Amino acid sequence: MKMPQQFFINIGQKVFYFLYFVGGMVNLASQTIYLTFMPPYKKDRIMEQAKKAGFDSLPIVSLVSLFIGFIFALQTAYFMQRMGSEIYIASLVALALVRELGPVITALVVAGRVGAAITAELGSMQVTEQIDALETLATNPIKYLVVPRFVALSLMLPLLTLYADIIGIFGSYLICVYKLGISSGMYIHVTFDALLYKDLFTGLLKTVFFGMIIAFVSCFEGFNVEGGAEGVGQATTRSVVTSFILIIMCDCFFTAIFYFLFP
């Protein structure tokens, strides 16, 4: 085929896939939210997913946020020492972690760890006809598979973020107190002085939406797997990449809104 023609066909396909994705996501999200509030409520399935998404993520979230705390303290120390105002490291770290780094880093870790697992699991179920089998047993796959993951992720992500904030601040505390010679009491005092309730609130509120993004994207990609093991691999990659992009976009959006809403 001629080059220009192929070019437009490719663009057309990309646009078509994008519209298909948006439509599918809106459809999945609306059905999921509707079914979440419809009985019967299966608590044990939500608990199982909450354990997988939340509790099992604790080690990696601890590790990552502790190191982010170390790194952030050292990097800010580089400049603050030149200015002779090391004590402001505490407030800077606290604000940056609680408002921005904690939520985003936690969301990205969970998207990579939990979102990928969900896509791979649902994708394998799709190619082995288990999703069809659910339907023939008069069970709605969205109610059975998506709702528990949606509820678990949107509840667990704020909790994980809160935990990551604390661990990150603790990491920075270790560097400041044992390496830079700031007194422990002073560090804690400055940290609490810097933080306002709205910082914590805006930081945690957006993670609820990050959790929803991870749940919807990973389930959507899982349900749409075609073509066996290779398809599962491709869908898993797409799921993580799409989640990353949407999380960053959503973060930018919320930061802008909060900036004007809570100046």
Place this chain on the structure above:
Amino acid sequence: MMIDIQGVSKSFGTHKVLNEASLKIERGTTCVIIGRSGCGKSVLLKHIVGILHPDQGKVFVDGKEVSCLNEAGMNALRMKIGMVFQGGALFDSLTVGENVGFGLIEHRKIGQRELLERVEESLCMVGLCGIANLMPSELSGGMKKRVSLARALCIKPELILYDEPTTGVDPITAASINELIKSLHDKLQVTSIVVTHDMVSAYTVADRIAMLYQGKIIADGSPQEIQSSTHPVVHQFINGLAQGPITETLDHDSRIKQ
């Protein structure tokens, strides 16, 4: 249950899988649908249970049009239909017992003891007593198919759909599955639809055989009628001949593409 498929067409992308296929199946009969791999037999089955909806045409089960049912109606219909999937399609996060009892656990309020009895009874019917606590990953392919059949039986269905029940199992297991299909039909008076390309199995279990070719039902009759059919496509298929109209059309199609 009586099934009436009227002029059903279904396409995936540009590929037209079913092209005005029509078939009527009477209550209590075992109908075998034969055809080459990938000719749309499984797609036809999925229309009966409402997983797929036709682009054109209608599917009636017990006089009700499947695509027009609301959620409650659809669930009620599906609780009367048992489907046995090609690879078993067992839920691999659940034990064999939980798989078999899945329909009852989700939809019927029944006691734990009665549930366990029903699960064990269904497993024994397929000759697999006492494996309720195993995981699906510990089973062989033939066992998975039989567990899948037990799961279909556990809800006491009026219609059982079998998707290639004897494909990929050894001849002895295949024979025992055929026996099972026959005995279930004789004992429980269920309507059965078996999709297969295994002619031995087809002759063993069928009251009627229908052949699906190029998205249409091209032949439909008793096993004797099909065996003595003069239709060239049917003749080639049931005798497993390498030369004939089916393969000629394929050659022709691939030449056009080139």
